[in-house]
Amino acid sequence: MTSALPIYLPTEIVVQIVAVVAADEFARQPTLYACCLVSRQWYSCAIALLYEKPQIDTGFGFTKFTKMISPPIGARKSKWNLGALVHKLDLSSLVHHSSPSLTARLLGRVKDNLEIFYAPRASFALNSLPALSKCSKLHFLDLSLVATPIPFRDLKKSISNLQNLQALRLPQSTSITNSESNSFEIPWPPHLRRVQFSGYFTAAVMHSFPWPPSLTSLALKNCSDLSLSNLSSLMCSPDLSRTLKRLTISGQNRYLSPECINAILAFIPALSFLSIPGDMVDDTFFDLLCHMSIPTLEVLEFGYPGVDSAVYFTTEGLLGALEYGLPNLRAAGFAEIFCSGDGMLDDDAVDDFLLNRAESKKNEPGAVVSDSTMHVQPGVYYV
Incomplete structure (x- = not known):
């Protein structure tokens, strides 16, 4: 009894199979390695994806x-x-x-x-x-x-x-x-275009710090001193006010305070995206927004807390800011810890407000959504 001949697959088919395997991030590495062991044909199709x-x-x-x-000297090397x-x-x-x-x-x-x-x-x-x-x-x-x-x-x-x-x-x-x-x-x-700024800096030197001329997104994380004076000196650069569209301030910064968060509004008036620690916001922040108004802001995110999970602002204060200070805000993000339990935020009320406004503006002539936030759906999302 003769054994069955092995089935030959065209290389194009093997390439397609390997591509499907590579799309599974969980099993990608071991399965691609197994593919390399099948034959020389399969090896040549899978090796590039295995090491990509x-x-x-x-x-x-x-x-x-x-x-x-x-490989060590004298060891067998791959072609x-x-x-x-x-x-x-x-x-x-x-x-x-x-x-x-x-x-x-x-x-x-x-x-x-x-x-x-x-x-x-x-x-x-x-x-x-x-x-x-x-x-x-x-x-x-x-x-x-x-x-x-x-x-x-x-x-x-x-x-x-x-x-x-x-x-x-x-x-x-x-x-x-x-x-x-x-x-x-x-x-x-x-x-x-995107920089995450960390470490130690002094207020005196940051007054003249040259930011990348094409910078549009800045994240502040793991800064050893982000007190009001240091943050003010960092943010007062005319380069930032001219180019910056996205600002993220992590809760993982030392000496950060609500006063620091309030000061941001004075330095960067043309943001389209702002992410700040939720526990560093109080109703004073929203009062300032109502007086200043930032029509360019389309996404406001209340990220993970830096100190505790308490909420120091009210849903009514946020809704008031949406009504009078953030006329074009499309989405609000919340760390889920701020939206559960007694005394927490009424995220459903915020979601209803944003969805209703988005619906009313949908057919307005000349309505424009910036490229940096066009992928964000109107309403509330969770981070």
Whole structure:
């Protein structure tokens, strides 16, 4: 009895099967690895997707990955340039599984096509910057977990020529003082639009801090001193008032107060999106909105609390601000902790107000929705 001949599938069909497998984020990595073991044909179809965005969330997985990307001397090497297949490298789950020299070597191996990079906490340091500067296709760079102090001038110099960089999260160890003022002359990447600002800075130096000229979105998180004087000096830049459209202030900032939140309205009058910690808002904020009015604001988000889950403003105060100070607000976001239990917000009333206003404005001539918020549905959403 002869054995059945193996069924041949055209390469185009195998490519389609592998693409379906790759779309399942949960099972993507092990299934693509299994596909590579079927045959040479399946290997050639699956290998690029296997290394496109490797899932490296354990020390064991990281060790296997580094041996393939940067094999030891004398080890068998793949005919593929595996490092060039990597488009996204997320090392944020690693703590003590690497070293600064190994991180630098990995960046050197994957520099050709790397687009997204999340740096590890303990193994990204000054000696990683030369390799980082050669990742010319990088458009998203997250250094927010980096704890090792890196001079701001050196960091800025290393990324200044990354022509495709659009989003940057600065290290929580960032320090901008008078000694770093000589870094101001170094240009930012030309297309940098989104920045998460973290670390330590002084009010005196921030008065002259040069923001990226194309900046439209700014997030403040893990700042060591976001008191009223420091926040005011940071936000008073004419560059920000001219270009900034989205502002996010996390609850994870020290010395943040309701007075800081109220002051924002005076500095950035043309925002389309504003996210602030819900426990830092009181009815004074809405009274100011009623007097000032911000017709450009389309999304207002009350994010996770920084200190406690208490609500210090009323639903009536918010509805009054929607009526008189935020004529074009389309959506309001709430951390769910503010919308449950006795004495919490009546999110249904806010949702009804926004939906009714959206319906009444739908057919108004000349109604325009900005590109930055057009994906947000009218009404209440939860964060």
